[in-house]
Amino acid sequence: MSYFQTAKCGLCGKAFYPTSEHVYKQDEKRFCSWSCLCAYRRNKEERRKRPGARIKNKERDIELAKFYKESGLTMKKVAELRNMSVYAVHEAIVRGRKYLEEEAK
Numbered sequence: 001m002s003y004f005q006t007a008k009c010g011l012c013g014k015a016f017y018p019t020s021e022h023v024y025k026q027d028e029k030r031f032c033s034w035s036c037l038c039a040y041r042r043n044k045e046e047r048r049k050r051p052g053a054r055i056k057n058k059e060r061d062i063e064l065a066k067f068y069k070e071s072g073l074t075m076k077k078v079a080e081l082r083n084m085s086v087y088a089v090h091e092a093i094v095r096g097r098k099y100l101e102e103e104a105k
């Protein structure tokens with residue numbers, strides 16, 4: 001790897017020059033600073049703990065399921081557009097469909 005190759009911070013998106021002993025990394029992401037790494041870990045913790053997250057995501061799941069159906073795009077393409085993983089999109093669409101079925105009853 002070139003010495004001058006930049007990496008992008010996994011949190012703030014800032015380009016920086018990682019050294020060979022770069023330590024601010026987690027989940028295969030690298031961070032420009034200790035504070036960005038800490039913030040990333042904190043966000044992750046909070047996302048996991050937040051009890052209302054599931055309910056909050058309901059609207060998004062429904063919207064995603066509708067979008068997937070109406071757009072005719074592949075899940076991979078939807079994932080790219082939404083900046084989500086294909087797995088997350090698949091899960092969201094499955095949940096979204098379930099919600100829609102429940103509402104139709």
Ligand SMILES: [Zn+2]
Binds near residue numbers: 012013
């Ligand atoms: Zn950063």
